Each structure stands twice: as C-alpha cells, then as structure tokens.
Amino acid sequence: MRKVHFVLSALILAAVVLQFYLAGVGVFSMPEDELFGLHTATGRFVLPVLLLLNIAASALARGRTLRYALGLVGLLALQTVIFVIAIVTTGSNPFEDVVITTAGTVILSFHVLNGLVILGVTVLLVRKTYPLAFPRRAAAESETPESVQAAAP
Numbered sequence: 323m324r325k326v327h328f329v330l331s332a333l334i335l336a337a338v339v340l341q342f343y344l345a346g347v348g349v350f351s352m353p354e355d356e357l358f359g360l361h362t363a364t365g366r367f368v369l370p371v372l373l374l375l376n377i378a379a380s381a382l383a384r385g386r387t388l389r390y391a392l393g394l395v396g397l398l399a400l401q402t403v404i405f406v407i408a409i410v411t412t413g414s415n416p417f418e419d420v421v422i423t424t425a426g427t428v429i430l431s432f433h434v435l436n437g438l439v440i441l442g443v444t445v446l447l448v449r450k451t452y453p454l455a456f457p458r459r460a461a462a463e464s465e466t467p468e469s470v471q472a473a474a475p
C-alpha cells in the first residue's frame with residue numbers, strides 16, 4: 323500500500339504541474355476556443371479523484387502522511403472558495419464574460435499563490451512517501467561519502 327501511496331502522490335504532483343501548464347494554455351489561446359475548460363476540468367474532476375484515493379492510501383499506509391493528504395483537499399477546495407469570495411464581494415466572475423474589478427483581480431490572484439502552496443505541499447508529500455515505499459533505496463541514497471566516513475570506525 324505504501325508503494326500505491328507513493329505512486330498516487332507522484333501522480334498528484336504531475337497533475338498539479340499540468341494545472342499550471344493548462345492555465346497557460348487557457349491564457350495563451352483565443353477565448354472562443356474555451357481552452358481554459360481543460361484546466362477547470364482537471365481541477366474539478368481529475369485532482370479531486372486523485373486526492374480522495376490518496377487519502378485512502380495514506381490511511382492504509384499508516385506513515386503519518388494523513389495531514390498532507392487532508393491538507394491538499396482543503397487547499398484544492400480553497401481554489402474554488404477564492405472564486406466564490408471574489409464573485410460574492412466584487413461581482414468579478416472568472417467563469418463569465420463580466421467586468422473584473424481591481425478588488426476582484428486582487429482576490430482572484432490568490433488562486434495562483436494558493437496553487438504554489440498546493441505545489442509545495444505536494445512536493446513534501448512525495449518526499450515523505452518515497453522513503454516509506456522504498457526504505458532501503460532511500461537509506462542508501464541518503465548515505466553521502468561524508469556520512470559513510472563518519473560512521474566508519
């Protein structure tokens with residue numbers, strides 16, 4: 323199960339990096355092509371499914387990674403909450419062709435910063451799950467020439 327947990331964590335990392343790329347695809351394309359839909363679909367469907375499977379894997383792996391797995395769900399939900407706050411307080415809706423006010427821009431752009439936080443937590447999760455899945459390989463890799471020398475009699 324610890325290997326499954328690692329594979330899921332690596333898939334989440336790949337999906338988060340893909341989200342940044344797909345945001346670029348949305349920005350650098352014609353609005354009428356509606357390519358931002360790829361980013362929205364990955365954020366609404368692919369990531370939630372991976373994150374929920376990862377919670378189950380984390381609980382079964384029993385490697386003290388549950389706070390990361392649960393935290394990522396909260397952070398992904400925050401991506402939507404940021405939009406809701408902007409829409410409710412300023413009327414700026416990134417899903418519709420409406421005027422985005424300055425206050426709306428300030429609030430909506432936290433979506434990008436929170437995306438960076440999601441990326442950081444996902445990297446931490448992968449770094450936690452790797453030694454759980456491959457303890458011998460991780461131990462061998464952490465042995466630097468200096469640490470081997472220091473351990474020598």
Ligand code: HEM
Binds near residue numbers: 345362
């Ligand atoms: C440069 C970074 C990013 C930009 C510029 C960006 C921008 C956007 C925009 C404009 C939308 C609305 C798309 C539409 O009109 O259909 C959106 C939706 C969404 N984004 Fe991002 N995003 C970024 C990074 C991320 C990251 C890293 C994640 C998650 C890991 C993420 C998760 C989501 C989700 C879940 C939605 C759908 C929200 C909902 O419908 O409730 N975004 N993003």
